[in-house]
Every structure is written in structure tokens, then in C-alpha cells.
Amino acid sequence: MLQVKNLEVAYGGIHAVKGIDLEIKQGELVALIGANGAGKTTTLKTLVGMVKPAGGDIIFNGQSIARMPAHEHVGNGLVMVPEGRGIFSRLTVEENLLMGAYVRNDKAAIKQDLERVYTLFPRLKERMKQLAGTLSGGEQQMVAIGRALLSRPKLLLLDEPSMGLAPIIVQKIFEIIRMIAAEGVTMLLVEQNAKLALQTANRGYVMESGHITLSDTAENLLANTKIQEAYLGE
Amino acid sequence: MDIFLQQIINGLVVGGIYALIALGYTMVYGILQLINFAHGEIVMIGAMVTISCINFLVGHNVNLSGPVLLTVSIAMAIPVTMLLGYLIERVAYRPLRKAPRMAPLITAIGLSIVLQQAATMIWGKNYVPFPAILPTDVLEIGGASITTLQVAIIILTAVILTGLFLLIERTKLGRAMRATAQSPDVARLMGVNVNTIISMTFMIGSALGAIAGVLVAANYDQAHAYMGFMVGLKAFTAAVLGGIGNLGGAVLGGILLGIIESIGSGYLGDLTGGFLGSQYKDIFAFLVLILVLIFRPSGLMGERVAERA
Numbered sequence: 126m127l128q129v130k131n132l133e134v135a136y137g138g139i140h141a142v143k144g145i146d147l148e149i150k151q152g153e154l155v156a157l158i159g160a161n162g163a164g165k166t167t168t169l170k171t172l173v174g175m176v177k178p179a180g181g182d183i184i185f186n187g188q189s190i191a192r193m194p195a196h197e198h199v200g201n202g203l204v205m206v207p208e209g210r211g212i213f214s215r216l217t218v219e220e221n222l223l224m225g226a227y228v229r230n231d232k233a234a235i236k237q238d239l240e241r242v243y244t245l246f247p248r249l250k251e252r253m254k255q256l257a258g259t260l261s262g263g264e265q266q267m268v269a270i271g272r273a274l275l276s277r278p279k280l281l282l283l284d285e286p287s288m289g290l291a292p293i294i295v296q297k298i299f300e301i302i303r304m305i306a307a308e309g310v311t312m313l314l315v316e317q318n319a320k321l322a323l324q325t326a327n328r329g330y331v332m333e334s335g336h337i338t339l340s341d342t343a344e345n346l347l348a349n350t351k352i353q354e355a356y357l358g359e
Numbered sequence: 360m361d362i363f364l365q366q367i368i369n370g371l372v373v374g375g376i377y378a379l380i381a382l383g384y385t386m387v388y389g390i391l392q393l394i395n396f397a398h399g400e401i402v403m404i405g406a407m408v409t410i411s412c413i414n415f416l417v418g419h420n421v422n423l424s425g426p427v428l429l430t431v432s433i434a435m436a437i438p439v440t441m442l443l444g445y446l447i448e449r450v451a452y453r454p455l456r457k458a459p460r461m462a463p464l465i466t467a468i469g470l471s472i473v474l475q476q477a478a479t480m481i482w483g484k485n486y487v488p489f490p491a492i493l494p495t496d497v498l499e500i501g502g503a504s505i506t507t508l509q510v511a512i513i514i515l516t517a518v519i520l521t522g523l524f525l526l527i528e529r530t531k532l533g534r535a536m537r538a539t540a541q542s543p544d545v546a547r548l549m550g551v552n553v554n555t556i557i558s559m560t561f562m563i564g565s566a567l568g569a570i571a572g573v574l575v576a577a578n579y580d581q582a583h584a585y586m587g588f589m590v591g592l593k594a595f596t597a598a599v600l601g602g603i604g605n606l607g608g609a610v611l612g613g614i615l616l617g618i619i620e621s622i623g624s625g626y627l628g629d630l631t632g633g634f635l636g637s638q639y640k641d642i643f644a645f646l647v648l649i650l651v652l653i654f655r656p657s658g659l660m661g662e663r664v665a666e667r668a
Contacts, residue, residue, distance in 0.1 A: 199550035211545035228550035
């Protein structure tokens with residue numbers, strides 16, 4: 126579904142991504158783990174056109190998307206939940222969710238998808254008329270994920286969904302991620318919480334200062350002593 | 360009492376017009392954090408094109424009643440200012456999108472001068488009278504008088520403001536505009552073409568500006584190539600008073616400023632023992648601007664919702 130070939134990214138004077146290869150197949154949940162500043166977020170931003178690559182190529186469903194403007198990716202099925210959630214704090218919860226359906230015109234189906242998100246997150250239904258900025262961090266993450274679902278993603282990119290959330294909320298968010306994966310949405314999950322990410326994913330990539338240094342099944346990575354020492358705190 | 364009521368009515372008329380113009384400033388600021396100082400000139404050009412259209416139609420013996428003639432002419436002027444607003448953003452501001460803030464600000468002032476000079480070349484440096492095509496009936500309410508034109512201005516302003524708020528609050532375009540104003544990067548991720556939204560914002564603001572320009576010209580019976588400067592500055596003051604970037608604030612600020620100015624000028628002579636007459640009414644707008652900047656720089660309806668995202 127997605128192939129990243131020798132991708133290089135340099136911006137703001139930093140050579141953040143130094144020739145990486147990634148592959149994601151239909152139906153997979155792939156984790157991309159690594160320390161702060163390893164280039165994970167830059168990689169995701171480049172996939173959705175927010176940052177232009179300096180070299181290499183990105184193929185999504187057989188088509189090169191490396192030079193596509195940011196706003197065209199959603200219609201293509203490539204959807205990102207940005208780091209820090211990126212909700213519109215002065216729009217209501219429902220308006221935020223509807224922004225996810227911005228490029229869609231199938232009103233009836235949008236309504237259905239909205240109901241589905243409300244079933245998934247009953248909390249959001251209670252607060253649909255509230256300004257999103259007044260919600261808790263966990264609820265905002267629910268808005269961000271719900272909004273992405275309204276874009277009907279073929280490939281969903283999640284950037285640090287656990288960031289800044291209490292452990293119990295993180296568990297809840299990851300439950301939802303598993304549910305979405307079970308529904309057949311392909312996902313690339315970027316996380317600093319490597320343990321949780323690998324427990325959730327099928328496969329994983331490890332990124333260190335702009336390079337992919339390891340790639341394996343999630344099980345093998347969890348069992349890898351080097352990974353345990355460096356990322357799992359064991 | 361009748362003088363007071365009279366000043367409230369006058370203030371409401373002028374304030375509504377300020378509100379229409381202030382919206383143009385505040386919408387652009389909301390999305391680009393840019394004060395489009397050329398907006399006053401858009402207002403002026405809207406008035407000028409409308410007057411030229413009316414004169415052209417009258418000169419060619421088109422037999423229409425005054426209000427219809429005016430409506431047709433405004434309908435001609437609106438696309439002109441919308442195109443101009445679009446071009447200003449596209450040609451002058453967009454290349455500077457990533458430049459330090461001072462650059463587009465100076466460009467805005469430069470543009471404003473260019474448009475003023477262009478207007479003097481087309482319409483001359485003298486006052487251009489507003490054609491006497493509108494009825495001049497006067498109504499009496501509670502000792503104050505109001506012309507049918509003023510009634511029409513108040514009604515028209517209210518209708519346009521309502522329409523704009525419905526557009527911003529109830530439509531998909533409006534939602535995208537608000538989302539873009541808060542976070543252009545995230546809006547882009549949702550599939551919003553931010554450049555299109557910015558162009559639309561300039562065009563909507565310019566359309567409102569054209570209407571406001573005509574109302575100013577009709578209210579004062581004249582237009583002038585430099586009229587955009589003062590009216591633009593006042594509307595900018597109104598936008599700051601309400602809280603720049605906030606649409607409701609622009610309307611509140613406009614109406615308040617109109618009323619303050621009107622009441623102030625009405626009593627200025629008495630207050631200063633006849634030393635200053637009502638021709639000094641402009642003092643009030645700038646006094647308000649200074650006071651707001653000192654005591655409440657975020658304006659009356661400035662940002663209050665927590666930004667936790």
C-alpha cells in the first residue's frame with residue numbers, strides 16, 4: 126500500500142531523515158519507534174506533504190505522492206492525526222469532526238460515519254456542542270481520531286497519540302486504535318511509548334538519528350535485548 | 360432628549376457602515392495576522408465605481424427608479440472590488456507569506472498609496488458628488504429625524520451582517536474559514552486548500568467594503584479618492600476596539616465607535632465651551648484607539664477561550 130524509498134528530508138538546516146525505506150501492506154498496523162529527534166515526526170509530515178522531501182520517493186497505492194500538495198492527500202485516503210492532536214479549539218466538537226469530512230460530499234454517509242464515531246466515543250456525543258478547546262487532553266485526542274475516521278482513511282498515520290495523556294487515558298486510546306485496526310484500517314503509528322506501540326502493532330521500525338536501524342515483527346522487537354535496553358526501559 | 364436620540368440614530372448609521380468595513384480588516388487579520396491597510400481603498404473604489412455606473416446609466420437615459428439604479432450599480436461595483444481584493448492578495452501579499460511581518464505591512468501601506476493615486480488619475484482629485492437619485496423623505500421619531508436613506512442603510516447593514524454570520528457559522532465554507540484562521544496547517548491536513556480560503560476571505564471582505572463605500576458616499580452625498588484613508592482607519596479602530604480577528608467584535612466595535620463618535624461630536628461644542636466644533640469628531644475615534652491599546656489591547660471581545668491544543 127505504501128512504499129517509502131530512500132527518503133531524505135532536510136528542513137530548517139537540519140538533515141532530519143537520511144535515506145529511509147519503509148513499507149506498509151494493506152491491513153497492517155506498523156509502529157515507528159525511536160527517541161526524541163530521531164526524525165519520526167518529520168517522516169510522517171513528509172508523507173502527507175507538509176514537508177517536501179529532499180530526495181527519494183513515496184509510492185501510495187502505485188502512485189508517487191512525494192510532490193503532492195498537503196491538502197490533496199486526504200481525498201487520496203492518506204490521513205494523519207498530527208502530533209499534539211491539532212484540534213480546532215474554537216470550533217465545537219461536532220464542527221471539528223465535520224472538518225474531517227471536508228473533502229467528502231456524500232451527506233448521508235457522512236451522517237452515518239458521524240454516528241459511528243459517536244458510538245465509538247460516547248463522550249464526544251455528550252459534548253458535541255461544546256468548544257473543543259474546553260475538553261480534556263484525552264477527549265481532544267478522541268476528537269482528533271474521530272475526525273480522522275470521518276476522512277475515511279485507507280492509511281491512517283498517528284503521531285504520538287499518547288503524548289501528554291494520563292496512563293489510564295493512554296490505555297483507552299490504544300484500545301480504540303486496536304478497534305480501528307480490527308475494522309481493517311491500515312495504520313502507521315509513531316510513538317515514544319515503544320512498549321505499548323509494539324504490543325499493539327504487527328510490525329515495527331526503529332529509527333535513530335535519521336536512519337532506520339532495525340525492522341522486524343513486533344514480537345521479535347519486543348524480545349530483542351538491544352531494544353529492551355534502549356527503548357523499553359528493562 | 361431629542362438631540363441625544365438624534366445622535367444615537369446617526370451613530371447607528373455610521374457605526375453599521377464601520378462594522379461592514381471592520382469585518383474586512385478582521386477577517387483578513389484572523390487568517391493571515393496581517394492588517395490589510397489597502398482595505399480602505401477598496402471601500403473608496405467601491406464607492407467610485409458605483410457612482411460612475413450610476414452616472415453612466417443616467418447619462419444613457421436608462422429609465423430606472425433611484426433604488427433600482429443604485430442596486431444595479433452596486434452589483435457592478437462588487438465584482439470589481441472582489442477582483443481587486445483577490446489581485447491584491449495574490450500579487451502583493453502571497454509572495455510575502457513567509458517574510459517577516461513588517462514586509463507585508465509596509466507593502467499594504469504602499470498599495471494603499473498606489474490605489475489612491477490610481478483613483479485620482481481616474482476620478483480626479485476633487486469631490487465626486489453622489490448622484491441625487493434617492494428619495495430624500497424625512498421621518499420623525501420621538502423628536503429626532505431620520506431620512507429614508509438612513510433607514511435603508513440600517514436595514515441593509517443588518518441584513519448583510521446576518522447573511523455574513525450565517526455564512527461563517529452555518530456553511531462548510533465558513534467552517535473551513537474558521538478552521539484555517541485557527542490552524543492553517545491542520546486545515547490543510549483536512550483537505551482545505553488554504554490559498555483558496557484566503558482568496559475567498561479577501562473577496563468577501565472586498566464585497567462588504569464596496570457596499571460600505573457606497574453607503575458612506577450616499578450618506579455624505581459625496582466620494583473622494585482619499586476617503587478610504589479616514590474611513591479605513593476608523594474601521595480599523597473599530598476592529599481593534601472589538602478585538603481584532605473576532606467577527607462579532609468587529610460589529611460591536613463598529614457600532615460602538617459610530618455611536619461614541621456621533622454623541623461626542625454632538626456635545627463637543629458644549630463640552631469645550633464652543634472652542635471645538637463637531638468638525639473635530641475624528642478625535643473620538645483615535646481617543647478610543649489609544650485608550651483601547653493602553654487598557655485592553657485584546658479588545659472587548661478578544662480571545663478568551665483557552666488554547667490547549
